Amino acid sequence: MYINTGLSLALLSSATNTIACGFSMKPLVLVNQHKNVASLEIGTHFVASNSFQAKHYNHMDDMNIITRYRGGGGGGGGLKSITDSNINASSTKRSIGDTLASLWAAGGVVMILAKSIKRILPIALEPFGKAVPVPLSNFQLGAYVAMCLWFAYVEGYKGFQLKFSPLVVARAQTIKPFNGSPIHHTLLAPFYAMGLFHATKKRKIVSWSVTTGVAVIVAAVKRLPYPWRNIVDAGVIVGLSWGSISIMVEWVKAALLGKDITTDPALPDAKA
Numbered sequence: 001m002y003i004n005t006g007l008s009l010a011l012l013s014s015a016t017n018t019i020a021c022g023f024s025m026k027p028l029v030l031v032n033q034h035k036n037v038a039s040l041e042i043g044t045h046f047v048a049s050n051s052f053q054a055k056h057y058n059h060m061d062d063m064n065i066i067t068r069y070r071g072g073g074g075g076g077g078g079l080k081s082i083t084d085s086n087i088n089a090s091s092t093k094r095s096i097g098d099t100l101a102s103l104w105a106a107g108g109v110v111m112i113l114a115k116s117i118k119r120i121l122p123i124a125l126e127p128f129g130k131a132v133p134v135p136l137s138n139f140q141l142g143a144y145v146a147m148c149l150w151f152a153y154v155e156g157y158k159g160f161q162l163k164f165s166p167l168v169v170a171r172a173q174t175i176k177p178f179n180g181s182p183i184h185h186t187l188l189a190p191f192y193a194m195g196l197f198h199a200t201k202k203r204k205i206v207s208w209s210v211t212t213g214v215a216v217i218v219a220a221v222k223r224l225p226y227p228w229r230n231i232v233d234a235g236v237i238v239g240l241s242w243g244s245i246s247i248m249v250e251w252v253k254a255a256l257l258g259k260d261i262t263t264d265p266a267l268p269d270a271k272a
Helices: 002-070 077-123 140-172 185-187 188-194 201-221 226-258
Strands: none
Touching: 077 140, 077 188, 077 226, 140 188, 140 226, 185 188, 188 201
């Protein structure tokens, strides 16, 4: 009786403890699980937040790099500005070189003409000097004026202004010392501009024929007696002076004012 009663009490006590432990431990486990989940969620959010911030900072760095590359931001111009600066410097160098080369070509022709003018000017003015051998007669004075007008129109206007001067300037503008022009084109630019070489066959024939013809005429005029040599030389000076001025005017309009050149430079066909 006592044994059964004690056994029953022991079983009842054990069951009660088990039930009590069941009710008391389960909330603890649930609480711990919630805490773990909460901690995991917080940790995940923290990692995700840090990842977002890292990506954000990386994105900002990328934007700064791109901004500096494009020339903005605090990069002081960046690679694009440096590249643009180099391109502009190179373009300016080529432009100045081309202008100087064309000036040498056109100016060199003018120098050749000016040298001829300087050489024959004293002869042309001799009839009006103090030590004049014989004063000019009215007929000779009329011939003097007529010769000057004839050379002004035929040589100065039709020969130089309408034909030769535009040709010289057009060919001078084709000299590009920093863009493929051979060095001898630049060194011999005045003769290149006159069409004596590196020109079409027709242009070279005309240029050399005129040059040779002028030399022959000059030699013949030297043999003329006074005052006819002086009269012819006066006309030549007017024509050469007109031509020199027209060449420089054409060059200024083309090289400095940017006027389009319509004259054919008579360059030879490019070799295949």
